[in-house]
Amino acid sequence: MGTALKRKAKKLLSSVKLRRTNPRVAVLGLLLAVDKPLTQDQISTRLGRNAPDKVTIYRTLESFVRAGLVHRAFLQERVWHFELADDCTEQQCHPHFTCTSCGDTHCFTGVTMPMARSPEKGFVIGHQRVQLEGFCPKCNPNL
Numbered sequence: 001m002g003t004a005l006k007r008k009a010k011k012l013l014s015s016v017k018l019r020r021t022n023p024r025v026a027v028l029g030l031l032l033a034v035d036k037p038l039t040q041d042q043i044s045t046r047l048g049r050n051a052p053d054k055v056t057i058y059r060t061l062e063s064f065v066r067a068g069l070v071h072r073a074f075l076q077e078r079v080w081h082f083e084l085a086d087d088c089t090e091q092q093c094h095p096h097f098t099c100t101s102c103g104d105t106h107c108f109t110g111v112t113m114p115m116a117r118s119p120e121k122g123f124v125i126g127h128q129r130v131q132l133e134g135f136c137p138k139c140n141p142n143l
């Protein structure tokens with residue numbers, strides 16, 4: 001990992017008062033570098049030889065989620081994909097689009113959906129997470 005990324009990761013950790021441990025810097029630096037949602041396994045694979053063990057990666061991600069640095073972006077085949085929360089507001093993250101043909105998921109950053117309204121009294125909608133499906137340009141039969 002480049003020193004600029006490391007510095008950025010450390011700065012982010014300090015900004016939310018998390019201790020700058022090596023696994024945290026490594027995982028956050030990776031998420032900063034790839035700029036797309038990754039699963040725990042993908043994080044482990046990409047960090048390669050120096051990857052922290054699975055439990056540490058899990059705990060690291062949990063601490064980021066609690067601190068609001070990282071969000072669970074979407075669920076695919078029952079596995080969560082994590083990404084930086086810097087494109088999100090408190091109420092919603094950008095929508096994610098999954099191609100039903102090739103399975104690729106894309107971040108639709110810059111797209112905001114109208115917030116759903118409670119159908120009846122008593123429900124409080126605190127967060128909206130939108131997942132879209134269809135064909136990507138590669139798989140679109142009409143292109």
Ligand SMILES: [Zn+2]
Binds near residue numbers: 100102135136140
């Ligand atoms: Zn596709």
Ligand SMILES: [Zn+2]
Binds near residue numbers: 037073095096107
């Ligand atoms: Zn995303």
